[in-house]
Amino acid sequence: MKIVHLPVLLEETLTYLAPDDSPSLLIDGTLGEGGHTEAFLTRYPQLSVIGLDADKNIQAKARKRLEPFGERMSFRNTFFDDFFATYGERERPDRILMDLGISVYHYEESERGFSFGKEETLDMRLNTEAGESAWDLVNSWPEKDLADIIYRYGEERYSRRIAGAICRRREETPIDRADDLADLIRGAVPSQARHGRTHAATKTFQALRIAVNGELDRLERVMVEAFRVLKPGGKLGFITFHSLEDRMVKNFFRDLDRNCLCPPDAFRCTCGDIHRGKLVTRKPVGPTEEEVKRNSPSRSAKLRVIEKLTDQEALS
Ligand SMILES: C[S@@+](CC[C@H](N)C(=O)[O-])C[C@H]1O[C@@H](n2cnc3c(N)ncnc32)[C@H](O)[C@@H]1O
Numbered sequence: 470m471k472i473v474h475l476p477v478l479l480e481e482t483l484t485y486l487a488p489d490d491s492p493s494l495l496i497d498g499t500l501g502e503g504g505h506t507e508a509f510l511t512r513y514p515q516l517s518v519i520g521l522d523a524d525k526n527i528q529a530k531a532r533k534r535l536e537p538f539g540e541r542m543s544f545r546n547t548f549f550d551d552f553f554a555t556y557g558e559r560e561r562p563d564r565i566l567m568d569l570g571i572s573v574y575h576y577e578e579s580e581r582g583f584s585f586g587k588e589e590t591l592d593m594r595l596n597t598e599a600g601e602s603a604w605d606l607v608n609s610w611p612e613k614d615l616a617d618i619i620y621r622y623g624e625e626r627y628s629r630r631i632a633g634a635i636c637r638r639r640e641e642t643p644i645d646r647a648d649d650l651a652d653l654i655r656g657a658v659p660s661q662a663r664h665g666r667t668h669a670a671t672k673t674f675q676a677l678r679i680a681v682n683g684e685l686d687r688l689e690r691v692m693v694e695a696f697r698v699l700k701p702g703g704k705l706g707f708i709t710f711h712s713l714e715d716r717m718v719k720n721f722f723r724d725l726d727r728n729c730l731c732p733p734d735a736f737r738c739t740c741g742d743i744h745r746g747k748l749v750t751r752k753p754v755g756p757t758e759e760e761v762k763r764n765s766p767s768r769s770a771k772l773r774v775i776e777k778l779t780d781q782e783a784l785s
């Protein structure tokens with residue numbers, strides 16, 4: 470079995486989310502090929518891990534890789550927000566790690582159209598048994614809705630032109646493959662955008678992937694639910710890869726590390742004035758130059774960690 474994904478910010482994550490000496494539970498909410506988890510299990514023998522992934526194919530790779538750890542490792546094939554919202558495990562976690570986005574496996578091996586250079590069917594779903602695929606969005610969504618997601622989730626300034634070009638093309642023939650869509654986008658943007666450092670379709674592909682998998686809605690939900698489930702004294706870490714995600718995590722953590730959450734003009738405090746979390750990383754932790762050289766996808770990675778102080782909301 471070939472492992473294609475190198476875990477990002479590995480040493481930093483192992484340090485900031487190091488467990489105490491007593492037996493501890495880590496939930497790896499984005500197990501992928503299991504790179505972070507393998508390193509945690511190896512370094513910390515007192516740790517057991519539950520690994521989640523919405524994609525059963527990549528999870529099959531992790532299962533094989535992590536076999537040597539026996540009962541210290543268990544797996545759930547689920548979206549992370551659903552898992553935490555309906556938490557039913559015997560123990561609550563001491564540590565939670567969320568390494569967001571998709572894996573090198575998805576670009577290189579999944580054959581689901583995540584990469585724009587490839588002759589692959591447009592799909593982009595992590596769970597290929599449910600929900601609309603990128604093909605459905607591109608070939609059936611109204612032009613305005615397409616333009617809106619390309620703008621919001623891709624921060625693409627040419628979103629309207631691109632959505633217009635997609636809709637004109639699909640009137641002639643469906644857009645089936647990732648490379649066809651990428652060529653179409655390249656032809657739709659002004660020439661200066663065609664010759665930049667990144668491919669002209671990069672932002673649109675990011676937007677489609679985020680929309681197909683409900684990434685930002687799931688992130689919004691999992692931040693609240695994972696923090697609720699975490700043991701008091703426990704730590705929650707997020708690794709993000711773009712500004713939309715990072716802003717959400719930064720704001721959520723900042724609010725947890727404040728006492729009163731009432732608006733400044735509130736007549737009196739109604740929020741309970743409880744200090745719920747303490748920032749462990751005041752600034753996001755990024756990769757070293759050496760890591761970026763060795764593993765270029767790490768260049769935009771940011772790690773933020775918070776410690777839970779009180780159990781304000783009981784588990785239902
Ligand atoms: C960046 S990779 C994780 C890589 C992993 N840390 C490693 O070292 O191998 C993110 C993984 O999370 C999964 N994933 C993304 N969003 C998810 C979600 N909402 N629920 C569950 N899994 C998700 C993806 O399928 C992917 O395998």
